[in-house]
Each structure stands twice: as structure tokens, then as C-alpha cells.
Amino acid sequence: MKKNYKARNKTIPLLTTVSPVAVWLILLVAAPLLYVLFLSFLSTDGYNVVFRFTFDNYKNLINPTYMEIYANSFLIAFFTTLICILAGYPFAYHMALAGKKKKAVMMVMLMVPFWTNSLIRLNGWKTILGKTGFVNTLLLNLEMIHEPVEILYTRGAVLLGMVYTLIPYMILPLFASIDKLDRSLLEASNDLGANKVKTFLHVTLPLTFAGIFSGSIMIFIPSLGYFFVSDIMGGGKSQLIGNLIETQFKAANNWPLGASLSMMLIFLILIMVTVYKKSGGNMEDLGVM
């Protein structure tokens, strides 16, 4: 009797504190994902989903046209990630080492654009980069060019849109990992005769690798799926995996195929994280995301 009472004493607080989060995660994360997994094994009759089990949706993923779309998508995602690292690292580094006031200003600069919807900001780029836009008008008036340059609706424009939309997701984890860096290690490196470049390459960079990796995951994966960037900046001409998924759900009414494409993306993330873990990465460090 006494024992039972004790157990309940522990269970009730545990249930009340953990269950809301658990219910939330089960209902809004686990259940939808399981639904997508389930959906990916069903068929369609051309319009409606039919409850007939099949592996066809996964077989259909290996299609030469789709392969080219994956390749194009990976290329854009790779360069987006690379540019974000190259541009984001110096910014994050300076932000981490800056004084309190400067740090706050930099943070505000980073966060304020976030308050405006990204679709609106991307459409803003259209006005700047268009044939009759600001950039072309300026260059024409300076007589640096004689005919408007095609900037918008190219792959370069898609890349610009991706970097612009996603770079904060690189800077924030980088900032967190550089900020955590033990400064005495840098001093030690200096005392032992390493110059600044050597210190950076052999101390700072390896210690902030978790930040780079976590930022890369947070950019690489969405840039495979951000179909609206390709639609707005690229005029929908260079399809990404995201556009392919969107078409299956919104136009072709082939939800099962769309679901199998989504599952492919999820597996990809799992593989990337596993590789990170196997190569000695600490999962706790990824928590900075």
C-alpha cells in the first residue's frame, strides 16, 4: 500500500510535466510522418488515393528525368551551403567576438528581415533585379552596359534567393559555437607560437565544426525543398526536388508519389546525421540548432 502510494507520487508529476510535450510531438510530428510513410505505399486511380499496397512509388523515384532534377537540386543546395558558410562564418566570428553593443546591433540586423514574410522579400528582389529594375537602370545610366542584363529568371538568381533566405540559419549555429569557444585555448595557441592563421585552422575551425555541420544540415535540406525560391527567382524553370513534390500534391494528384519523394528527403537527413555521428560528432552540439 505504502509502496504503491510512493510510485504514484512519482508518476503524477512526471505525467503532468512530460505528457503535454509528448502528446504534442505524437500528434503533430510522429503521426503526420507515419501518415506520409503509409501514404507512400498506396496507389492512385489518377485522381483519388486508392488503398492498394505497392512499392511502385519507390521504383518510380529512379526515373532518368527525376535523376536530372535531383542532380540539379543537389548542385544548387551544395553551392547554397558553401556560399552560406563562406559568407556566414566571418559574420558569425565577428559577432561572437564583438562587444555587447555591437553584438546586439548585429543580431538585430540579422533578425529584423525575418519579421517580413520571405515571399514578400523575394518579390522585392524581383523589382531590384528585373529588366527595368534598379540594378539594370543604374548600370544603363552609368553607361556600363547598353542593354539590360538578364539577372532574374536564371539559376544564379535562384542561388541568390536561396542564400538570402537561408543564411541566418547558418549564422546562428555558427555564432553559438564560436561564442562557446574557450578563449584561453586561443591564448595558449598564441603563447605556443602559432600565428593567427594557424590558430584559426588548427584550433578555432575544428572546435566550431559542430556549428558548421549543424548550419549545413539546416541549409542543405531546406534548399532541396524550397520550391517557391525557384518559382519566384528562377521563373519555375529549374525544378528542385521541392517543385517535384509540390507538383505531385497540387497538380498531378499523385499524393503517394509525393509522399515517397518526401520519405527520400527524410532518409537523406538521417544518413547525413548518421555520418556526422560516426565521424565522431557529438549529438549534443547539434542542439544549437
Added chain:
Amino acid sequence: MKRGKVILLTAVAAVLLSGLAACGGTQKNGTLNLFIWTEYIPDSVIEGFEKETGIDVQMQTFSSNEEMLAKVQGSNPGAYDIVVPSDYMVENMISQDILLEMDESQLTNLGNLDPAYLNPSYDPESKYSIPYMGGAGVIVYNKNMVEEGADFTDYDELFKTVYNNSMVVLDDFRSIVGITALSMGYDFNETDETKLGEVKEKMLTLKPNIKSFDSDSPKTLMITEETAVGLMWSGEAALALSENENLDIAFPEKGMYLFLDNLCITKDAKNADNAYKFIDYVLKAEVNKEISTEFPYLNPNSAGVALMEDAYKNNKAIVIPPEEIAKGYYVKNIGKTVDLYSEIWAEFTK
């Protein structure tokens, strides 16, 4: 400040009173549950109907055909009296036995509709659907940016190499596959695999001409002269033409891509009599004029159009000649062939 407050108070009082009046109406003549697209019917029309008939209108809105279907299927039978599906969805709902076969004798104003919009492919005898509003896929071009003598009533004009990287088209695979098939003398809803193979080859010659796929606001690219030619819905075309006087419009001779939304009564409607009354009210010329003034889409009600001002009637993108409409095509359910379409589309847009 003070005056502002008084006005506000009066307004609040007026709203409360009219609310009470509406409640009074409920008990007298019953209700009507209307399920319609967002921003598709003016409040004044609803109020006018309530005033004339004493029927209380409960309006709910949706923003896609699929959403509408899911809600109708998921609710108690008869939860909605009137629904407003588009062409292909009418076909789908008829096949699922959701719509009521209408009694035409209850609709005294049916004669106001232009016959070009009746008996469409998705409802061959117009038994289940009454056309409400729609649009047509027209071609807009910039007179200064295309060669003299360019003839856009011919779809083949679009495929010419002179238009390299200078077109904006609908971001919709049924439209591009459809018009390419039409240009080759095939059907807009072609299902023959070999013919679709040829269609794909021809589409690939169109690709270099396309600067952007845009269904949301293609008018912007035409107004700013970013593109010389555009395939877009007539509603967008009307706005583009009013903003840039270099633009003109063409109706392709082989037939346009059409969409049409329809007033339908559900089979289990609890207030079918009221639904008939509402549809008949909307078909009235004066009421229709009210709707067109607020929402200038393609309007099948020729009696209503006749009452409009000249500026509206003379706008070629709004009042499209009925013979052009009669030649047009609606999207049809093509079964599993849709997978082939989406593969063609993936190859086309990769």
C-alpha cells in the same frame, strides 16, 4: 475625435440592429447554407436576397476544389445546400453522386445565360450545374516587342524561335500540354500515348522561349515589359491591358483553355427550395451586374453584361465573344494518364 466616436457607436448600433433583423428572418423563411470560394460574391447580393425572401443565408468559404470536396464528404449529409465547384470537380462530384439533378422549371431566369456556356463537356446536358463565373486562357502580347504581322490567334506563333526567353506562361501542366496538343490538331485532354510523345517533343521547342512560369501574377511581367508575350487567365489579362497601352490580346483560333465555376445543389440539401430561389436570384440581370461590378471575371450571364457600362463591355479581355468560348476546352479527368502528363512536365521544366 468625439464625432468619430459618435459615428462608431452609430455604426455598431446599426450592425447590431441589422443582426437582430436577420435573426427575425430566420424564423420566418428558413435558412440556406452556401459554400462558395472566398471573395466570390458581394455582401450586398447576400443582403439583397435575405431582404427579398426573408431567408437567412449562412455562408462558408473555401479556397480550393479539393478542400471543398473534402468538407462536403466529411460533413453530415445536407450540411451544405449550394456548392460552387469548378468544371472538372463538377464531373467528379456527379460521378460520386453528390449533386442534385436540377429542376429547370424552378429557375425562371435561366434564359439570361449565354448558350455558349451551357451543356459543357463536364455536364453535357447542364442537369447538375449552373455556370457562375470563370476565365479563359488568352494570349497577351506587346505590340512594340513582337514582329509586325505576328499572329497570336495561331498557337504555332508561340513556338517561333524569335521569342527566345521572352514569354510568361501559366504554371499549370494541363494548360501547356493542352495547347501544344491543340496546335498539333490533337485533343486538349489528349490521352493517346504516342500522340503525347509527339506533344512532348514539340513542347521542348517551346521551352527556350519561356522566361517564367507564373500563374499568380503574370500581368506584372507584361506591364513592366519584362516579357513580350504571355499566356494567362483573362482576368489577369484585363488588368494588364488597363495598365500598359502597348499590350493587346488574342484569342487562339483552335480554342482556348477555359475554367468555369458553377452553382450546384447537393443531393441531400435540406433547403433545396431556398437553394433554387438563391440561384434564380443570382441569375437576375440586375443582381448579376452587381456581382460583375465587384468581381470582373468572365461572366456567362449575357443579360447582366448588357447592363454594364461601356468601359466594361468594350474591354476585350472581360467580355469575350461567345463564339470564342464555344470553341474552348475544359480540363477533364484523364485517369492514370495524368501520371504521363506529370512526367512530361518534369522533363519540360527540369
